[in-house]
Amino acid sequence: METLALLADGFATSLSPLNLMIVILGVTAGLFIGAMPGLGSVNGVAIVLPLTFIVPPSSAIILLCAIYYGAMYGGAISSILLGIPGASTAVATTFDGRPMAQQGKAGLALIAAAVASFVGGTISVVLFTLFAVPLADLALAFGPAEEFALVLLAFTTFVGLGGDDVLKTIVMICLGLVLSTVGLDLISGSPRLVFGDLPGFYAGISFLVLAIGVYGIGEILYTLETSRTAPSVTPAKITFKELGAGFRAMNRMWKTMGTGSFLGFFVGMLPAAGATPASLMAYGIARSTSKQPETFGKGNIEGVAAPETANNAASTGSLLPMLTLGIPGSPTTALLLGGMVMWGLMPGPMLFIEQPDFVWGLISSLYTANFAAVAINIALIPLFVWALRMPFTVLCALVMVLCIVGGFAPSQKMHDVWLIAGFGVAGYLLRKADYPLAPLVLALVLGPLMEKSFRQTLIAEQGNVLAFVERPLSATFIALAALFFVLPLVKYLRKGGRRSVAPAE
């Protein structure tokens, strides 16, 4: 077992006092960065990158990975407490996390998220340890056609299983896709839908702007109207008893968490796919295989666990193409790649052979980072829950400020702040009319990816649409997508066409 020997050597590196301290520091910083809407792992890693020269390269990459991990854990916090996903990977966590918080079960939801993240992270690190090198070939087998099929699958898990009203879901997906075409065309470079040459639109509409608008501002407007002065959130308490209950609840969800972990790891491993489709698909599968699918979206703890296992597993998975192929799977891994270049390490097929000390030190640090993250996260839950006990009048103003700052900070353009305001009002109206918002936001994230891979395939295959089903991998995904699309239709017909009247929320 050569791998185990190498891993043991790696642990010798990552368990040194300096590196352990670095992991704890990085995870704590990452947790807070991830919990802030508008700040994500990208910002955290970018800010810290220049500071890493003071420590040796192996410690530096451990620090960056610890921040990356911490931020993935932290992303769930604002999704659950405020209903604002801080990153696209945490959108699915809002579906059940937010309702749980509103029912006064914020502590339980946070425990679920932390434990699920830990399970997802750990299972995927084990997979990474055992199969990193052979799996690189699978990542290579993914061309544009497969990419398209995968994104299509992510969409259909949504249409089929998302809202109660399929038509409204489709309308929102279409709207999101239209928004995603704003800006410069990916392939030809021509400006599209820039509203008479408004410079702000050239960069397109970013996920963050839309998410902060519809979830942040829109949610506040909606709550203001529905609750007037009464606090909308039942104050949450967190005790050891609750902690125990949380662990027991998690213990019943091994199937969900196992599926989420494997799915997250494999989807995250594919360059360009990443954690967002992974978390969605995990949510979709958890819901469709559940015995009580109708409780999803209304505060089912499984709806928190599934996407959180998947997005953490995916964040480990996305390190795989970065290390073995030199192709970053996400903006954050691109920064990590930059860091490695900085220390004179060239990621690519030769890295595992030429720099085993570095690689195995990094892998072993993922184990320690995972342990540190779950411990610190659970220790800090009372603090996060306490934040929710603030009077609504105070919380509301605070969230509003966070939204505006979080939207302005990345681009430093007032254009984005106006867009947030616009999306906020639109989001409020759409919510009132019972349109689900998640498909809108996710279509914006996945749309450009889908468009690009669709066009690349058609160009490469001389316009042959059948290319998608002629390739075995992409054909499998498309078949699954078709299944997901048809399944709810069959269920619907079996029920004799009775329509659920529950609000799609």
Add this chain to the structure above:
Amino acid sequence: MIYKMTRRAALAGVASIAMIAAGATSALAEGWKPQKPIEMVIMAGQGGGADRLARLFQSIIQKENLASMPVLPVNKGGGSGAEALRYLKDNEGDAHKIMATLNSYYTTPIRNDIGVDIEEFTPIARMALDTFVLWVSADSDIQTMDDWVAAVKASGGEWKMGGTGTGQEDSLVTAMLEKEFDIKVTYVPFKGGGDVAKNLVGGHIDSTVNNPSEQMGFYQAGKSRPIAAFTPERLDVFPDVPTARELGHDIVYWMQRSFVAPKDMPAEAVAYYTEMFEKLSQTEEWQQYTTDKALMADFLSGDELQAYFIEERDKHAAILADMEGDGSS
């Protein structure tokens, strides 16, 4: 006595501190320094040649302490760099933004009306000229340029040539190849050179024109094969790979790797960045990298650089006009 002594010593100490402080302020007043992190906009996607190079520059700047503020690379690769060009234009007068350029710096504004005139931008420094090589996957039977031409002809126009976008450097070389050999390929655009390299090795495209730096990892792992170099002379890193010129096909093409800044950047800031890159070009790391990755280091700045940009732009306008003429015929 003792009291007096200490008092005198204390006075002297205060005086010397004051002098140091005065010295420090005058040093500060001398030159402009960035007040916040410097944004390094990259005209291409992640993992490609331009991206890796920009991140290398960032690392050398940080390591050698060439800038008083951190440098943050930002990828704006959409639409063959149109996203980055437009961004630079919209940040007129900004002293904390610089952009790493490719040849799409010339071609993108010619091909699309994005309201950008590169003559308005402020030239900073040209760091190097990068080279191009024709690549196939190591699984392919193609060993020589002749094999390649024969294979393209046999495919009847379905030969998939990957690249970073129509009008980008590699697409110009591809167009030159098509013209030289009277062949037709299907050009498939990807987001960056790294993506192109991966798709070649994964077998999703048949051949590419990549910078050596983009394929080096796969080449060393025995997964891709260089066929011919588009340089006047053989590259030191691939001594057995012939140049197209040697084979009787005069195709030579360079890619400039430079830095520019927005229109009306304050002159002191321009001087600061120019000096920063000049120092960078003399570092050992940079010289090592240019040798390893087959780049030609050739520093140029100021008006000379602007003149070079304009000359190259006109050259590219001619190449593009030629390409489009062919397309319509």
